[in-house]
Amino acid sequence: MTTLTACERSEKSAIVIEHLTKTYIGKKRVRIEALKDISLSVTCGEVFGFLGPNGAGKSTTIKCLVGLLEPTKGHASIMGNIVPQIASRRNLGYLPENPAFYDYLSAEEYITFVGSSFNMTKEQLTPKCEEVLKLLGLWDARKRPMRSYSKGMVQRVGLAQVLVHDPEVYILDEPMSGLDPLGRSLVKDIICDLKRRGKTVFFSTHIIDDVEKICDRVGIILHGELQCVAKVEQIVNEGITGYQVRSHRSETGVFTDHIVSKEELTDFLNRLKSSGEDVVLVEPCRQHLEDFFLALVGKNKQST
Ligand SMILES: Nc1ncnc2c1ncn2[C@@H]1O[C@H](COP(=O)(O)OP(=O)(O)OP(=O)(O)O)[C@@H](O)[C@H]1O
Numbered sequence: 574m575t576t577l578t579a580c581e582r583s584e585k586s587a588i589v590i591e592h593l594t595k596t597y598i599g600k601k602r603v604r605i606e607a608l609k610d611i612s613l614s615v616t617c618g619e620v621f622g623f624l625g626p627n628g629a630g631k632s633t634t635i636k637c638l639v640g641l642l643e644p645t646k647g648h649a650s651i652m653g654n655i656v657p658q659i660a661s662r663r664n665l666g667y668l669p670e671n672p673a674f675y676d677y678l679s680a681e682e683y684i685t686f687v688g689s690s691f692n693m694t695k696e697q698l699t700p701k702c703e704e705v706l707k708l709l710g711l712w713d714a715r716k717r718p719m720r721s722y723s724k725g726m727v728q729r730v731g732l733a734q735v736l737v738h739d740p741e742v743y744i745l746d747e748p749m750s751g752l753d754p755l756g757r758s759l760v761k762d763i764i765c766d767l768k769r770r771g772k773t774v775f776f777s778t779h780i781i782d783d784v785e786k787i788c789d790r791v792g793i794i795l796h797g798e799l800q801c802v803a804k805v806e807q808i809v810n811e812g813i814t815g816y817q818v819r820s821h822r823s824e825t826g827v828f829t830d831h832i833v834s835k836e837e838l839t840d841f842l843n844r845l846k847s848s849g850e851d852v853v854l855v856e857p858c859r860q861h862l863e864d865f866f867l868a869l870v871g872k873n874k875q876s877t
Pocket residue numbers: 597598599605606607625626627628629630631632633634670
């Protein structure tokens with residue numbers, strides 16, 4: 574029998590952001606409108622990628638979501654609990670953009686500290702601590718003070734502290750940052766595993782390729798405004814830019830590849846047939862999420 578997670582049992586959205594607006598007051602009282610009326614919701618069990626160039630407002634959104642910043646207007650809720658109520662953080666794992674820990678503690682001490690602050694018993698904590706430290710490749714270094722850790726190791730501790738209490742919702746600010754390709758691949762595997770277990774993941778990144786592979790939906794933010802929220806599948810499928818056609822001439826045995834536009838496809842296939850060539854492959858050339866993102870950012874640059 575499959576056991577449903579609390580998230581799957583609840584029919585609510587896991588994360589709701591409504592009219593979130595944040596204005597910072599910078600030096601000389603300069604107003605910086607970091608977020609302008611952002612609304613979106615993330616369904617339970619969904620992996621949501623939050624994309625945007627530097628300074629777009631990703632971290633500000635995330636800080637408002639986890640209660641570290643007070644929005645100027647609007648509000649957010651997590652599993653039905655309004656942020657910053659304590660209940661909104663009980664079922665939450667949060668990875669900050671640049672994690673900084675009590676660096677005189679070892680990873681083992683820190684993960685134990687985090688687990689116990691979520692009321693885990695020693696019996697629950699000991700095996701879970703071992704599991705996450707091993708998963709993140711920190712087992713051998715677990716007794717060393719974190720001040721001796723590399724940047725990537727600190728990022729791994731950040732991920733371990735997110736996982737230790739097995740929350741329902743994960744909010745990760747640039748989880749792949751500072752990691753080598755092996756580390757990035759591990760993070761992708763972890764996110765996919767969380768999804769398999771019905772957990773909800775909201776993460777920001779610059780690495781569009783990773784988003785395309787693991788997210789159900791993406792939101793793109795530019796200059797504090799949410800430009801679009803769409804299914805990755807939809808962006809990729811709607812963006813068919815043409816077709817690759819492979820033909821074969823039996824008399825010569827030669828295969829030829831052609832790139833044909835959407836509009837020309839039918840005529841082209843008819844012409845091939847009448848010239849006696851066999852069509853052995855017709856495959857759509859799809860735009861990648863990166864193309865979509867760059868086009869959106871480029872368009873926005875031109876209009877500002
Ligand atoms: N504490 C602050 N005081 C004043 N302005 C701030 C503050 N924090 C962020 N900002 C400004 O708010 C805007 C959004 O910043 P934010 O850090 O949310 O962007 P980001 O998308 O996370 O960028 P990056 O990808 O570079 O981390 C930027 O213009 C930034 O300069």
